[in-house]
Amino acid sequence: MTHLTSREPGKRERLIAAAATVLHEQGVEKTTLADIARAADVPIGNVYYYFKTKDELVSAAIGAHGAALCVLLTSLDALATPRQRLDALIGGWVDQRELAARYGCPTGTLASELDKRADGLDRKLAEHMLGLVAWVERQFREMGHRHDARELAVALVAAYQGISVLTNTLREPELMVAEGLRLQRWIDSL
Template sequence: MTYSKAAGQAPGKRERLATAAAQVLHEQGVERTTLADIARAADVPVGNLYYYFKTKNQLVEAAIDAHARNLESMTAELDALPTPRERLKALLAGWVGQRELTVRFGCPTGTLAAELDKRTDGLDESVARLMRALIDWAEGQFREMGRADARELAVALIAAYQGISLLTNTLRDPDLMTAEGARLARWIDSLA
């Protein structure tokens, strides 16, 4: 089925549902979230939801796609900064800036990845591609800094963030994220 250009509203509702799915899944998790929860968050009647998404898995996939669009937008903004060091440190600052959200719900992508990893329906691979895209972007920054070990540094950076997100959430302590962000910024500065 294709969307009619005359309708105009179809792409808007679909995107609202995907964005709402990303938010509600982050806050409640995949298993606890119902289609009605997502429809309510998107301000779309539940019956209309089925026009766009036939299954919960399709909505989860749409949420992953919404995360991917957010990542693309974020990295495009970061890429406007003049140096890779500034880009990486701005990434850290963005993470630290969302520490209160992390305290409540963890990392949006990391928590989704952990939950979907226990499934065998292909959604685990979809979220893995998203995580890989972030690592690839960070690798490009380290490579631009002249580092031969760019991949290892990128993995270390993302692993440090995922680890501190887990601890920040588990211990409900935003100061952990602040301290680790500062440490990682010093680490980036120390790389010649």
């Protein structure tokens, strides 16, 4: 009995991780449960044991995006200064430039696609995006920007989302590098 308990969460976690990847690469509408099952190396019949619908699996993938963001932000919080934290955040975005060039930002592309639906999943994803904005806002506040921290945070996240779209559209990863350097200079000038 213990053996089954330890195996079943493994399949569920593999399905969620595969969903996050396949949804990013193919989009929600093109992705089937069979695609996700194949990527997770789980028989298609087992998918229904964990997720009754594709939307439940999309929701779980959104949760995985949120969990990954929390892990990232927690690791960045270990850095000594807010400027170092923001530089590391930008550096992480730049490090993902090849992925962005091929598929766009995982959260941003999913947000754009879910916005066209009326099932509320877009709002669940928006909570994670708001969490990122709030974290960036906190960094700017700690840097002494008490009155405009929110505006600066929105500008930084919007710049990243914009360069992700442009990098993806033009398939030019070096655009992300140039924008990362510009954003770091901008932060240094504040």
